Amino acid sequence: MSEKPEKLIDKKGLRLDGRKPDELRPIKIEVGVLSNADGSAYIEHGKNKILAAAFGPREMHPKHLTLPDRMVLRCRYHMAPFSVQERKSPAPSRREIELSKVIREALEPAVFVEYYPRTGVDIFIEVLQADGGTRCASITAAALALADAGIPMRDLVAACAAGKVGDTVVLDLMDTEDKVGSADVPVAIMPNLNAVTLLQMDGILTFEEFERAVDLAIEGCKKIYAVQKEALKARYMAVKQEEEVEE
Amino acid sequence: MSEKPEKLIDKKGLRLDGRKPDELRPIKIEVGVLSNADGSAYIEHGKNKILAAAFGPREMHPKHLTLPDRMVLRCRYHMAPFSVQERKSPAPSRREIELSKVIREALEPAVFVEYYPRTGVDIFIEVLQADGGTRCASITAAALALADAGIPMRDLVAACAAGKVGDTVVLDLMDTEDKVGSADVPVAIMPNLNAVTLLQMDGILTFEEFERAVDLAIEGCKKIYAVQKEALKARYMAVKQEEEVEE
Amino acid sequence: MSEKPEKLIDKKGLRLDGRKPDELRPIKIEVGVLSNADGSAYIEHGKNKILAAAFGPREMHPKHLTLPDRMVLRCRYHMAPFSVQERKSPAPSRREIELSKVIREALEPAVFVEYYPRTGVDIFIEVLQADGGTRCASITAAALALADAGIPMRDLVAACAAGKVGDTVVLDLMDTEDKVGSADVPVAIMPNLNAVTLLQMDGILTFEEFERAVDLAIEGCKKIYAVQKEALKARYMAVKQEEEVEE
Amino acid sequence: MSSLITRVRLKQIENLIEKGKRLDGRGLGDYREIKIEQGIIEKAEGSARVLLGKTEVLVGVKIETGEPFPDTPNEGVLTVNAELVPLASPSFEAGPPDENSIELARVVDRGIRESKAIDAEKLVIEPGKKVFVVFVDIYVLNHDGNLIDAAALAAVAALRNTKMPNYEIENGEVKIKQGYTQLPMRAYPITVTLGKINGKLIVDPWLEEEEAIDSRISLAINDEGNICAIQKGGVGYFTPQQILEAARIAKEKATALRKKLDW
């Protein structure tokens, strides 16, 4: 069913979906979309559709996981059965368990965990549709869910992958590029702190290509950061308006 | 292996096993059959053979499920691997989990849960042989197990299904009728309180047929109630005799 | 892939690997091989390669398993996926769960469990390569791991099987003999106390053959006991030397 | 479910209902606002999102090939699964399906199955050997009460939106061809849930009302206005009269809803 496209980059240097090598897919973010979560965000990044929610700081269950000097962050990255081509069993796969861990470790550097000792924050991520780069889009959304929940943070975390397609280092691989391409480098950063909080790599890159990919990914993250801030602003304007109406 | 019978109702209006439309299958109940349970009952309803036991009121494990103002009722409906045509895995199926829930909710209205706060009562039901209508026969037996355990109750709960076979609304479907018939309506009632505590339906019924089926099922429940009371009486007579002998 | 050998005992009365009927396979034991365990031992018994470790006495998790008047012994016998011909799933099999129980019950009579109430000792056994008789070799190693951890013991426990191959009662069956032979009798003893702490049997034996097999197995255990004591001595000499060097 | 509302609030709900009113201004027989979006998950063969007030349910349908059940060799397979994903409510936990999600899935399944909504015989590729398997995955995204009606509606809306791959059989092997066919549907059941508070019946209870009711009854109504599935839930009871009354209201509500949706 999945036939390999002949050319990932055409003669004009454009990609399968018409993007230039350093161009992001369209991104749409909305903050505060779920009424039961303490914080939430919805992201459409290309054809990825992802919901993230944060609950907490709150009492933890089971209690013995509590830490006396800090908040405990937990994270579950989960894909809906209908989010991918072949139906995925709802039971967590090994891939989902690994991604839950690296996403948590990408977000935790941004959180002032020492502010709320003996509490826990749960981050739940649901991938409703997947199209390559779900871990990065999940981090982008989850950081906003944490902010929306009022968790004290050093900075937002923005995430984006770069990679290699044919001989070209490109930004923000979509599904086909990810599968057929020769390398994928997902990166998450705290933009104001010049800090990389997620870095993984698949494929083969020379040192120079790797350097270029990291640079490109960081540039992408910074653009996404701008979208994140807009979404937060929109959320606060809405909340403010609601409050004014209520007064 | 299972061939569909040609006629579920013959020319004389009789069913496959010779019953009239509004006739129950033979029912035999014995109370107090298990020495380790606080209360127990064994029912043979047609070819159904079912054991029910109640343990409690007792301390609950895990403790965090305890409620400060009431007793907690738990229920497990479980089928023996050899109770059905094709061997059933002993792991609880989704059907068994749903039935455990509806059976518990059929029994709970009859229990004065507020009498024993911070305790739990466990109801265990084992279907040793299944022949259609196990959920109803389970409720009938479990209500007696609760009574036998001395749990304070508003009333017993008696249960029986009605349904539609061919064009006829009939009482107490056996396995073949349940599978080939066009509707099944299991009902449980507290007879003295005119209260329906279980109601489900599969199949297609007009409003009028549904009304007739509910009426018929309630009539059936009332007949079963009489059998329940007989069984309880037999149990208490036996206990009394034992006590007199001991004196 | 596994063809049955024609003769398990040759004309000279020797076995497939050249052993006499009452001869043990070569045994090599080393105590104190793991730096993180409180006690440990490694055994090569024929081609069996097994690691055993003991942790404790220590606080138990979950706490509700603690006993007020004694130490709780737990044991996990586990086979590495690559330890047998066909890769074994790492999830514990029913066989492994049974063996964990009988091994624990073979070791517990040797432990003064009343010395450390409210604590637990965990014994972990990993079969790295299996060649028949793993439960016995595991007990032999685990007893040393307990001793190495400083758990107070009445005696060591030494274990060895006897069995019947063709018409001959033989000592210490290896894999092929175990599979093709007609009976297997694993035995564990506390040699100084004349006490059998493990006894199982598979196959068919007359009363007289059984008597002979038990005698032979006990003789084998006593020889293994000598090897155990040597291994313990070597361990203590090494520890002593280390301590002298440190002074 | 744990008690999430205070006794004061509960009393308030009960008092209002006594007067035929509800906290959110609805009448006893009114549904909350319903919004349906179809086809929002492009990668799924069918999908629909239903908003029932603030309750939000997404259903995705996937179609794969598989074996029929031995006792129905001439029918495709329907599998309904529900996930109460933890972002939808603080009372949901990650993990294997619990009794609530299993009941939800099975009640929605029965409404579809018993009304013969899908023409299962048209899903057969090779009788007894190969059929289409229809996976209906219910994803609860926000729980504000009455998950059954929202999920049942989203499931049928998603099935209405579902396309089956075209195929041909070549040398005994199924080859997926270009293009799609509409999933063959025969009925569009609508499920109506009523709660009982102080002897009064209310339609479409929302979260706080669910805490207050002692029992609920859900009825799936087919296109002809007949009943095709029922589930009573909760630790209370209904009188026989209340049950018939509930069936009458459900039929009426389903007809109204069907007209509005043009199903």
Add this chain to the structure above:
Amino acid sequence: MSSLITRVRLKQIENLIEKGKRLDGRGLGDYREIKIEQGIIEKAEGSARVLLGKTEVLVGVKIETGEPFPDTPNEGVLTVNAELVPLASPSFEAGPPDENSIELARVVDRGIRESKAIDAEKLVIEPGKKVFVVFVDIYVLNHDGNLIDAAALAAVAALRNTKMPNYEIENGEVKIKQGYTQLPMRAYPITVTLGKINGKLIVDPWLEEEEAIDSRISLAINDEGNICAIQKGGVGYFTPQQILEAARIAKEKATALRKKLDW
């Protein structure tokens, strides 16, 4: 198992046994009353219920077709499973089999398997491809001690009662025909369990005695009086002399029991 009896009771049991007596009046070598009913689960291919005093075990046998194990292509498959269902004892919990139920199933399995009770070669339909699978499901209904002997007895009684479906092979497919054949049996092993209290051996310990004994030994004895399986259990030990004594008693008890049952 947690200590369910008091120290006083324990002392009482020990004192009596010292004098060769038991709480329930039995001699050290006596079984409780044994009742066997066969064929009580009509839907199973075989079944039996054993009452050993108040201990009650039901065994159902189901027969299905399946693949043989690769290393025994010419033999049918035997699968023994035990459920300690929670209504049988407050010490049993619902859930996947624990070490006690697994040990029980495996000890019963070994008695049947090692005595070659079932003629496994007669269960082959097509060598290496299709065989009958015999499921022996042990259901403990009331636990009053010595589950091993009761379960082993019920399992063999159920197998004696088991009928296999007739079949024929048509175009490479197995067709189940009318009628049944008796499951081909070659042996009827009987398992005898002894407990050790204060150095004395007792036969068939009941629940309170099980709390008092420090170890038990179970021996399966075949029709010729030979030993075909042994399992020592518990956290105590036996001297070699006690083991031989136990084997002698087991052989004697099995012979007596066999005569009584006319097996």
Add this chain to the structure above:
Amino acid sequence: MSSLITRVRLKQIENLIEKGKRLDGRGLGDYREIKIEQGIIEKAEGSARVLLGKTEVLVGVKIETGEPFPDTPNEGVLTVNAELVPLASPSFEAGPPDENSIELARVVDRGIRESKAIDAEKLVIEPGKKVFVVFVDIYVLNHDGNLIDAAALAAVAALRNTKMPNYEIENGEVKIKQGYTQLPMRAYPITVTLGKINGKLIVDPWLEEEEAIDSRISLAINDEGNICAIQKGGVGYFTPQQILEAARIAKEKATALRKKLDW
């Protein structure tokens, strides 16, 4: 991972590293002593044990036949699994793989897979139908830090040591023949892990240093010195400069190690 070391010890580690030194006398860029033994599990098709200081990892390779994945019909299958068996550390628990063992397995898997270490096309027996499945089981026997490098090294060493059974196809069935062939390998990736303490990078952190670092980065380097897999771990971060520095060091260390091992 819970804090197993005291604050005093932690301060000590940090102070030393500030001066370019480490508790065990190593320089910041030094590995602990490495020992590799191959072929120690004779029953496995391949095996290797690596000692990295006191960290001990055993890898066994088993080869079986199975089906290829539908999207790679012309390739054999690689399955990497890691068990943090509880005898290796008081912080490991028996039970199904947790996130740490899954991450370990997947990082080792990626190093092998992305460098195309195994010539997967040579593992095909019948395209789309039957291939060899290579099971790489990582067994951590003693945990003294830097499990990733030790496991990755042991996995590649075990694969270098792996023999595939010879076979021929007879009447459409695979027959295993006498003799073995070397597993076809194309690359020998080496993984280098660095930790960050107080802004300084250290190579091969041992257990106590792992408690002190806030993040680690592991890079798999192939035979040509290119990067073929990366995993950042831990709750801290790296600057982009530190990442490039880590990549430079990893390349250098891998080259040196490769020379020493003669890979």
